[in-house]
Amino acid sequence: MENNGVITINNLVKRFPVGGDFFTALKNIDLTLNKGEFTGLIGPSGSGKTTLLNIIGGLDSPTEGQVSVLGQALNDTSHGERARLRRKHMGFIFQSYNLLPVYTVFENVELPLILNKIDKDERRSMVEQAIESVGLTDKMDSRPNMLSGGECQRTAIARAIVHQPALVLADEPTANLDAENSHHIMKILSNLNQELSTSFIFATHDEKIMAYLRRIIHLDDGEITEDEIIDNPKAHD
Amino acid sequence: MLLKIALKNLLGARLRTFLNILVTAFSFFLILFMSAMYDGMLQHAKQVTMDTEIAGGAYWHPEYDPMDPMTFEDAHSALPTEVETLVDEKKAFPVLVSQASIYPGGRIMPAIMKGIPPGQNIVNMPTDALFGYEEITLPVLIGKGMASDTKLEVGDAFTIRWLDADRTYDANEGTVVHIMDTENFKLDIGHIWIPLNKAQTMLAMEGEATYVTYEKGVPPVLDKGDWIPRDINYLVQDMEAIIEADKPGAQVMYLILLALAAMGIFNAQVLSIFRRGREIGTLMAIGMTRPRVVGLFTLEGGLNAVLAAVATLIFFGPILWYFGEFGIPLPIDYTEMGMIMAKRLVPVYTIGLVVSTTILVSIIVLIVSYIPSRRIARMKPTDALRGKAAA
Numbered sequence: 001m002e003n004n005g006v007i008t009i010n011n012l013v014k015r016f017p018v019g020g021d022f023f024t025a026l027k028n029i030d031l032t033l034n035k036g037e038f039t040g041l042i043g044p045s046g047s048g049k050t051t052l053l054n055i056i057g058g059l060d061s062p063t064e065g066q067v068s069v070l071g072q073a074l075n076d077t078s079h080g081e082r083a084r085l086r087r088k089h090m091g092f093i094f095q096s097y098n099l100l101p102v103y104t105v106f107e108n109v110e111l112p113l114i115l116n117k118i119d120k121d122e123r124r125s126m127v128e129q130a131i132e133s134v135g136l137t138d139k140m141d142s143r144p145n146m147l148s149g150g151e152c153q154r155t156a157i158a159r160a161i162v163h164q165p166a167l168v169l170a171d172e173p174t175a176n177l178d179a180e181n182s183h184h185i186m187k188i189l190s191n192l193n194q195e196l197s198t199s200f201i202f203a204t205h206d207e208k209i210m211a212y213l214r215r216i217i218h219l220d221d222g223e224i225t226e227d228e229i230i231d232n233p234k235a236h237d
Numbered sequence: 238m239l240l241k242i243a244l245k246n247l248l249g250a251r252l253r254t255f256l257n258i259l260v261t262a263f264s265f266f267l268i269l270f271m272s273a274m275y276d277g278m279l280q281h282a283k284q285v286t287m288d289t290e291i292a293g294g295a296y297w298h299p300e301y302d303p304m305d306p307m308t309f310e311d312a313h314s315a316l317p318t319e320v321e322t323l324v325d326e327k328k329a330f331p332v333l334v335s336q337a338s339i340y341p342g343g344r345i346m347p348a349i350m351k352g353i354p355p356g357q358n359i360v361n362m363p364t365d366a367l368f369g370y371e372e373i374t375l376p377v378l379i380g381k382g383m384a385s386d387t388k389l390e391v392g393d394a395f396t397i398r399w400l401d402a403d404r405t406y407d408a409n410e411g412t413v414v415h416i417m418d419t420e421n422f423k424l425d426i427g428h429i430w431i432p433l434n435k436a437q438t439m440l441a442m443e444g445e446a447t448y449v450t451y452e453k454g455v456p457p458v459l460d461k462g463d464w465i466p467r468d469i470n471y472l473v474q475d476m477e478a479i480i481e482a483d484k485p486g487a488q489v490m491y492l493i494l495l496a497l498a499a500m501g502i503f504n505a506q507v508l509s510i511f512r513r514g515r516e517i518g519t520l521m522a523i524g525m526t527r528p529r530v531v532g533l534f535t536l537e538g539g540l541n542a543v544l545a546a547v548a549t550l551i552f553f554g555p556i557l558w559y560f561g562e563f564g565i566p567l568p569i570d571y572t573e574m575g576m577i578m579a580k581r582l583v584p585v586y587t588i589g590l591v592v593s594t595t596i597l598v599s600i601i602v603l604i605v606s607y608i609p610s611r612r613i614a615r616m617k618p619t620d621a622l623r624g625k626a627a628a
Contacts (some may be wrong), residue, residue, distance in 0.1 A: 007620065054619050057522070058519070059522060059617070059618040059619050059622070060618075060619050079526065079527055080526045080527075080528075081526075083521065083525065083526040084524065084526075085524075085525050086522065086523065086524040087524020087525070088524070089525065090521060090524075091523075092522045094519075094522075094622070098515060098519040098522070098622065099520075100246075100249075100516055100519065102245075102246060102249030102250040102251075103245065103249055107245060107249075111242075111523060112523050112524065114238055114241060114242060115238070115523065115524050115525055116524075117238060161521070
């Protein structure tokens with residue numbers, strides 16, 4: 001269990017200054033996530049899902065408590081070390097894709113590998129493999145403005161998994177997609193989870209996603225209200 | 238790695254890159270062009286003075302002070318032997334200077350009357366226009382400015398009165414035989430030019446002169462008597478003093494142009510970088526460190542400057558070359574205002590100007606790329622990802 005621990009969170013509190021006061025977005029969160037989990041943070045808007053995801057990703061800092069990701073205590077790490085952790089071991093999927101508009105699909109997916117200084121030949125083969133795994137081989141040279149929403153999100157997924165990270169964080173990955181595309185995206189992510197043993201954490205309130213999750217953590221008003229393990233996700237039936 | 242990404246970003250953002258480069262290139266062009274025009278104006282003034290007045294230098298009579306007309310009366314004598322030899326060898330020509338009064342159209346005007354050999358070809362003056370007027374008592378050459386002041390035209394006769402060597406006033410009738418179009422107001426305003434032999438006879442100063450101008454490359458003579466050698470450095474010192482005095486003005490103008498260019502570049506760069514807040518957030522999310530984000534955008538700015546320099550060469554190079562070759566015609570004749578100014582202003586592009594402008598514009602671009610990108614990179618990645626503008 002200890003060896004499989006990807007994320008360990010103890011007594012996490014996050015407060016944001018609002019006017020002259022503070023708004024508590026997360027209250028006393030204790031959480032452990034293991035390798036290969038396919039987990040969803042579920043809750044209504046303002047429940048703290050994205051804040052928790054951002055803290056796990058090292059994009060934001062906790063106000064109180066301990067957060068350890070992939071064996072690294074984020075409280076004690078610098079911006080640079082957190083950036084390195086993200087670069088080497090994490091992938092991000094955003095609601096609005098966040099693709100670089102001037103890059104092609106290939107170049108967008110290639111970017112994390114360039115940052116990781118992977119040599120050109122290896123890079124090319126890894127990018128092609130990632131793009132193939134999301135079914136966009138024929139769109140390799142297209143720019144984001146030539147793609148549909150579903151294709152953009154598939155490109156973002158390829159970018160998130162191209163360097164084979166240990167952890168992928170997805171913030172509302174299907175919020176901008178129709179039902180068909182949402183299922184398509186979730187199937188891809190579910191397959192990647194099984195093939196690569198990559199851990200996935202979703203922040204969502206999309207019911208379509210929930211059918212694929214094997215663990216659902218319910219958040220409400222900054223607190224974990226329920227931690228549910230799903231043995232046989234419906235979508236796998 | 239950063240260079241690769243920066244290049245990709247620049248080449249990928251076709252229109253944005255093109256517009257940024259165009260703004261920077263236009264700034265390059267403006268600074269170069271305006272500064273070169275200014276340098277050209279000053280250099281032209283110096284060159285015109287040397288071509289039309291100074292040549293290789295001069296020997297002055299010891300009493301002669303061109304700034305004090307009262308000295309003209311006594312500033313004449315026979316030439317020292319070696320100086321005369323130069324004149325005989327056509328390597329120099331003498332000029333006899335005296336005060337005079339002229340009466341064009343019944344008015345009285347003070348003038349400086351200079352006798353010059355019509356056959357001289359050492360300075361660029363149309364003195365050969367004084368040749369061949371046997372029927373005219375006193376052929377006179379004047380400049381356009383003088384013609385305008387006196388309302389004289391070619392063929393007009395007017396009375397000239399002078400004081401000769403015996404301190405006797407005498408007068409005669411001069412006839413304008415040519416009106417020269419010179420850019421050197423010092424040959425024009427208040428001057429009348431007559432043949433040297435006539436001047437010597439009129440002034441009872443046969444074989445005498447006030448100064449001798451020699452051609453370029455003539456070595457200094459040993460026997461110059463008490464005449465004073467005036468080399469080019471001495472003779473252009475007034476002009477150089479004017480240029481030197483004007484330097485702060487030129488520098489202020491250069492700085493103003495630079496500031497205007499900087500504002501244009503700053504606007505373009507800041508707008509471009511602040512619009513890319515979400516992109517910066519994404520780069521941080523996928524693992525780019527803050528210093529690298531700043532480095533990337535600063536590098537993009539640097540590449541922008543390099544491309545702008547190339548674009549200046551391509552887009553504005555032909556224009557700069559054209560003006561450098563053919564100049565720009567000026568709408569008014571500034572010589573009448575007492576300024577040595579070409580009819581066509583030709584900009585002079587010195588290596589110093591091009592290099593310093595390139596370096597300064599590049600530094601500006603780097604600074605205006607560095608400051609906003611550092612500001613955005615300081616933001617929390619979560620804010621940058623939301624596309625929030627830095628406060």
